[in-house]
Amino acid sequence: MRMLVSVRDGAEALCAAGAGADFIDLKEPAAGALGGLAPARIRDIVAVLRARHPGTTISATIGDVPVDDGETILRRVDEVGGCGVDLVKVGVPGCGGPAARMLLRRLGAAAWPVVPVFLADDGIDGELFGAACARPFPALMLDTQGKSAGSLFDFVAMPELAALIRLARAAGKPVGLAGALREPDLPGLLALQPDFAGFRSAVCDGARTGTLAGEKVRALRKALCDGHAQAVAPAAGGRPAELQQAP
Numbered sequence: 001m002r003m004l005v006s007v008r009d010g011a012e013a014l015c016a017a018g019a020g021a022d023f024i025d026l027k028e029p030a031a032g033a034l035g036g037l038a039p040a041r042i043r044d045i046v047a048v049l050r051a052r053h054p055g056t057t058i059s060a061t062i063g064d065v066p067v068d069d070g071e072t073i074l075r076r077v078d079e080v081g082g083c084g085v086d087l088v089k090v091g092v093p094g095c096g097g098p099a100a101r102m103l104l105r106r107l108g109a110a111a112w113p114v115v116p117v118f119l120a121d122d123g124i125d126g127e128l129f130g131a132a133c134a135r136p137f138p139a140l141m142l143d144t145q146g147k148s149a150g151s152l153f154d155f156v157a158m159p160e161l162a163a164l165i166r167l168a169r170a171a172g173k174p175v176g177l178a179g180a181l182r183e184p185d186l187p188g189l190l191a192l193q194p195d196f197a198g199f200r201s202a203v204c205d206g207a208r209t210g211t212l213a214g215e216k217v218r219a220l221r222k223a224l225c226d227g228h229a230q231a232v233a234p235a236a237g238g239r240p241a242e243l244q245q246a247p
């Protein structure tokens, strides 16, 4: 399982990449779940990161924009996509109804590689998620909008998460899980084995609006790797418990 870490500036980006993050995600955590950075700041971070870690995949968010404001969303997608990132992340309410469906249609036709981020606070509509799987997105993510009422696992049950991962896999889409994930959520992540997991809250000193801590990124990276090694080690008498519910 690969690791995505959200950062707000060049120093945090180098810190996260140096500590083992596979994907660097550019956002301003103080501006919301998918808080957007100014294009000039995104370009600066991309330049710093490409110079030192040329192989690292870089995503950036467009900000928290209401689902029915398609014009602003598409304008921000163009702005952010033009800053040299590999992927543009756009939040989509997990039960967003017709407005979310329409947005997915428009995002699927965007000129930039867009990753829809399904916000799970009110649950996830499997049909909506399935509709996204059928569009030309390079990956899909699940995340949460509110960061203080628990993690993704408090909003979506394990069997449902497993079913959504299966749906994405069947469509050939890599899928990432995020949403105030912390150390107690590692067994769930290891059981589900998404393609990647995203973190901010767990890798900061204090709140997610605080400063990124390299040692926390490193420790989490190690826990994910060690846990994975344990989970896949052959066990006497059958599959390890962690994999019983895997998709």
Ligand SMILES: O=C[C@H](O)COP(=O)(O)O
Residues within 6 Å of the ligand: 004, 005, 006, 025, 143, 144, 147, 178, 179, 180, 181, 198, 199, 200, 201, 202, 208
């Ligand atoms: O995209 C990943 C998010 O930035 C994760 O942030 P969080 O751990 O605070 O939910």
